[in-house]
Amino acid sequence: MIKFSIEFYINIYKIKEILNFNISMLCLKPLFLTITYNKFNINKKVINYLIKKNLKILPHIICKKKIKNFNYLLNSYFLINLKNLMIIKGDNSKNNYYYSYNIVNLIKKNYINEFNIFLGDYTESHPSSLNFLINIKNNKIKNIIKKNVNFISQYFYNIESYYNFYDNLKKINYKIKFIPGIMFIKDFYKIVSFSNICKTELPLWIIKKLNNNKFYKKEYKKTNKEIILNLILKLLNFKVKILHFYSMNNSYLVNIICESLNNNLNL
Structure with missing residues (x-):
């Protein structure tokens, strides 16, 4: 049976909408929710709310703060027994903790095995990387992989890029856990x-198909669903067990895909 995780987007201007996000609308209960990072007090409020709903939470840790801020954040999560973290590179403001491996090393050193760590990665190379394999072949990244971290990919639409990235990861550590990310194409231009x-x-072929239907709402939704389902079915044929949805808080779109999978696979 296929399992799901979902990214939950925090918008400080729509905090009421977020707290009213009806997770029960999802036809398949997610394994966990990743929570995008904004301001700590807002994140804490949302996280506590979702924990009370008996959901497993992975808050984002963005690599752009000083060590003092990191320790405060980690201690705060540790005290509320939140043991899963999603580490992402963040913006371009460089400091000593600019890269994900810096944060992984800090957590592993100070908290040993107290946290389960997930890293975000790109199957088609990071935007700031000119070399596709630099993330994988870099010794610092290799050391992270060997520390039993998990990976969640950025979205992709070329299935071959996933196959290639997965094969390269497995050459470094065959036990690596890698969850492919799925993004719904809500807006063509965006x-x-x-x-x-x-x-x-x-x-x-995706650009042409979406472009041809972008002014026809019903056809566009149908095309969008077909593209995503086609990608998911290929991943399932590749024996993928977990998918990560970038929901943008749209439980309706998640439901459409879940229901379609139910109908196609009798999940």
């Missing part, structure tokens, strides 16, 4: 722009 920023390939 996904094109975001893909350019993230250096994520949008296959030409």
Whole structure:
């Protein structure tokens, strides 16, 4: 049976909407929610709310703060028994903890095995990397992989990029846990722009198909669903057990995909 995790987006201007997010609407209960990082007090409020709903939470830790801030954040999560963390690189403001491996080393040193660590990664290379394999072949990254961390990928639409990235990871550590990320194409222009920023390939056939239907709401939704289902079914054929949805807080879209999978696979 396929399992799911979901990214939950925190918007400080829509805090009421977030707290009213009806997780029970999801037809398949997620394994966990990753929580995007904004301000600590807001994150803490949302996280405590979701914990009371008996959900497993992975808050984002962004690599752009000083060690004092990191220790405060980690201690705060540790005290509320939140033992799962999602570490991402964050913005371009460089400091001693600019890269994910710096944070992993800090956590492993100070907390040993108290936290389960997840890292975000790109199957088609990080936007700031010119070399596709630099993330994998870099010795610092190799050392992280050997520390039993888990990976959740950024979204992708070219299934071959996932196969290739997965094969390279397995050569370093065959026990690695890697969860592919799935993003729904809600807005054609936004996904094109975001893909350019993230250096994520949008296959030409997808661009043409979406572009042809972008002004026809019903057809666009149908096309969107077909593209995502096609990608998911290929991942399932590759024996993927868990998928990560970038929901943008849209439980309706998550439900459409879940229901379609139920109908197609009798989950």
